[in-house]
Amino acid sequence: MRLFSIGFEGYNLGLMDSVIKKMEDIRFQGFKIEERKAGNLLFINYIVNELENESLRQLRDVLKCRIADILSDFIVNDLQHRLVNKIIEDEYYYFETEDREQIKQEVLNAVFKGSGSQSLFGQFKQKWHGFVKQRILEHMDTHNELIVEGFIRFRLKDFMKELIETVDKMVEEVLIEREYNEFIKLLRYFVEIQEPKVREVHILVDDDKKYILLDDSMRVINNDILKELAREISDTEMTYDDLLISSLITIAPSKITIHGYEKIKNTELLNTINKVFKGKVVMSQEGLYPQN
Structure with a gap:
């Protein structure tokens, strides 16, 4: 059966x-x-x-x-x-x-x-x-x-x-x-074909969660190109994270040090910076203050 x-x-x-x-x-x-x-x-x-x-x-x-x-x-x-x-x-x-x-x-x-x-x-x-x-x-x-x-x-x-x-x-x-x-x-290609405008960039995060970029002499980077990028924030949906990436690609530094990186909650931003500037990024827990 x-x-x-x-x-x-x-x-x-x-x-x-x-x-x-x-x-x-x-x-x-x-x-x-x-x-x-x-x-x-x-x-x-x-x-x-x-x-x-x-x-x-x-x-x-x-x-x-x-x-x-x-x-x-x-x-x-x-x-x-x-x-x-x-x-x-x-x-x-x-x-x-x-x-x-x-x-x-x-x-x-x-x-x-x-x-x-x-x-x-x-x-x-x-x-x-x-x-x-x-x-x-x-x-x-x-x-x-x-x-x-x-x-x-x-x-x-x-x-x-x-x-x-x-x-x-x-x-x-x-x-x-x-x-x-x-x-x-x-x-990464855009970065590789450019000459670095600044040898080393230091990134700080201020109390308003905005980014401050310093050169290798610890002076604030504030040239005309970055001013123009900053103005775009008010005209478009561009965020401060987008501005940071755009600024770094414009400067194309040989080295990037991110100070107090734990303040940056956007891990995808950190991953993107690491991938675009492969081998050039240093993460530091120490904070810095820009020189006048």
């Missing part, structure tokens, strides 16, 4: 083998496992000899819960690589092949690099594991056959919708990071 049949599409053969191995620990309870091919599907059939109704019901409940455990793990974890891969192929077809493959690799690296439960995919898996298991149990209450891909397609539409949204967020992060890195390369 067949208790349950679990079907997989042919390309999931290796994953199906892992499911069979995970079922080994309850094989002793009186059923056997056979494999059967039907078209492009491969089925794992769980077959049992005739038992009394009570024993059969107990065995079926034990097997049902075990299959739900294994398949929910399988769908949320093992299949994720293939699902993410397909989403990127389907949703981002308009990218050039090379570009799409690079984006796919960066997203997959982010998914599987072990970034913990606080990552987008970590949160996604925590949220959905229990829901997926419950829906498998509900299906198996009334059916003795479950085809994994069809189950995902028709019974887990909201799961797939949120997975697509999660992939979209990851792709957006990847594209933003790529644009940022290209921007950093461009700024």
